[in-house]
Amino acid sequence: MARPYANPYLAGMALGGVLLSCFVLTGQGLGASGAFASAGSALLHAVAPRQAGNTWFQGYLQAGPWWSAWLVIELLGVIAGAAVSAWLHGRLRLAVERPAGMRARSRLAAAGAGGILMGIGSVLACGCTSGQALSGGALLSAGSWTFMLAVFISGYATMPLLRRLWP
Amino acid sequence: MNFSNSLPLALVIGIGFGAALEMAGLGNACKLAGQFTLRDFTVLKVMFSAIVTAMLGSFWLGRLGLADLGAFYVPDTFLLAQGIGGLVFGAGFALSGLCPGTSCVALASGRLDGLAAAGGMLGGVLLAGLAMPALAAVYRTGAFGSYTLPEAFGLPYGVVVALVTLLALGMFALAEQWERRP
Numbered sequence: 001m002a003r004p005y006a007n008p009y010l011a012g013m014a015l016g017g018v019l020l021s022c023f024v025l026t027g028q029g030l031g032a033s034g035a036f037a038s039a040g041s042a043l044l045h046a047v048a049p050r051q052a053g054n055t056w057f058q059g060y061l062q063a064g065p066w067w068s069a070w071l072v073i074e075l076l077g078v079i080a081g082a083a084v085s086a087w088l089h090g091r092l093r094l095a096v097e098r099p100a101g102m103r104a105r106s107r108l109a110a111a112g113a114g115g116i117l118m119g120i121g122s123v124l125a126c127g128c129t130s131g132q133a134l135s136g137g138a139l140l141s142a143g144s145w146t147f148m149l150a151v152f153i154s155g156y157a158t159m160p161l162l163r164r165l166w167p
Numbered sequence: 168m169n170f171s172n173s174l175p176l177a178l179v180i181g182i183g184f185g186a187a188l189e190m191a192g193l194g195n196a197c198k199l200a201g202q203f204t205l206r207d208f209t210v211l212k213v214m215f216s217a218i219v220t221a222m223l224g225s226f227w228l229g230r231l232g233l234a235d236l237g238a239f240y241v242p243d244t245f246l247l248a249q250g251i252g253g254l255v256f257g258a259g260f261a262l263s264g265l266c267p268g269t270s271c272v273a274l275a276s277g278r279l280d281g282l283a284a285a286g287g288m289l290g291g292v293l294l295a296g297l298a299m300p301a302l303a304a305v306y307r308t309g310a311f312g313s314y315t316l317p318e319a320f321g322l323p324y325g326v327v328v329a330l331v332t333l334l335a336l337g338m339f340a341l342a343e344q345w346e347r348r349p
Contacts, residue, residue, distance in 0.1 A: 077181020119291020
């Protein structure tokens with residue numbers, strides 16, 4: 001039986017504690033999209049090396065093997081930590097999370113399409129909700145707050161168009 | 168002390184990050200989508216509790232001389248790229264009900280929509296990476312380097328810290344009131 005989620009303020013403070021420890025111990029914040037960029041660059045280089053020649057991909061490729069990038073290891077930690085927590089709380093379950101009545105296939109297509117947009121957005125913004133909104137936000141970066149504001153404006157502007165997806 | 172290249176530390180920090188997100192319920196796309204359908208403000212509450220905790224923590228550690236706030240890496244500001252990037256990202260966030268980090272939390276909990284979002288993310292990163300030479304001009308508009316809100320508004324750092332804390336508390340109060348409305 002799945003146990004209820006934690007109090008959001010306490011969970012948020014715990015997350016803030018992890019972020020603060022990361023600042024103090026490494027001098028940098030958390031991230032997620034950077035790991036996709038490292039892995040993606042390596043994948044492209046393996047499949048179509050000529051396409052991976054521009055300076056953006058080269059920046060990631062020359063930093064060393066993708067599996068030894070700090071953010072890749074951190075994101076593997078995220079997956080491990082989340083899996084253990086989901087298991088301990090009885091929430092580990094193979095399923096497609098979707099509103100009642102929605103077909104799994106539509107939900108997966110929407111999730112994938114949203115992922116593509118987030119990939120493009122996080123490359124443009126040099127980070128995502130982790131590296132920009134959370135980490136840059138806590139250090140009061142003007143660009144990070146611009147990103148965060150744009151994400152919320154766009155999220156609220158898009159949602160009314162998605163009534164069939166999220167009733 | 169600097170462990171910026173320590174991979175075991177990266178793993179430990181990641182585990183804490185993933186566990187905190189999962190416990191908050193942020194591996195559940197329906198819960199995240201609630202932020203934008205105005206039914207569930209968990210995203211706002213978790214995100215701003217985390218931002219305020221880390222912001223106050225780093226500010227006071229710096230003030231008490233226990234850490235060098237100036238040595239913390241502040242992401243560079245590219246106003247146009249980050250504004251456009253945020254608009255594109257926000258649409259994707261609403262569509263998938265997940266963000267890059269939480270898509271990994273969802274897939275770690277066995278949710279296939281998390282896997283789909285993460286797969287899409289990889290594709291989107293590659294598409295944008297391929298287009299990068301054509302996008303270079305976007306980064307030249309509003310490129311301020313390391314640029315903070317206190318610098319932008321000409322206010323002391325501590326004042327902005329206090330204002331952000333008040334903003335967060337105000338939003339929490341509104342969210343609680345909204346969720347309890349009849």
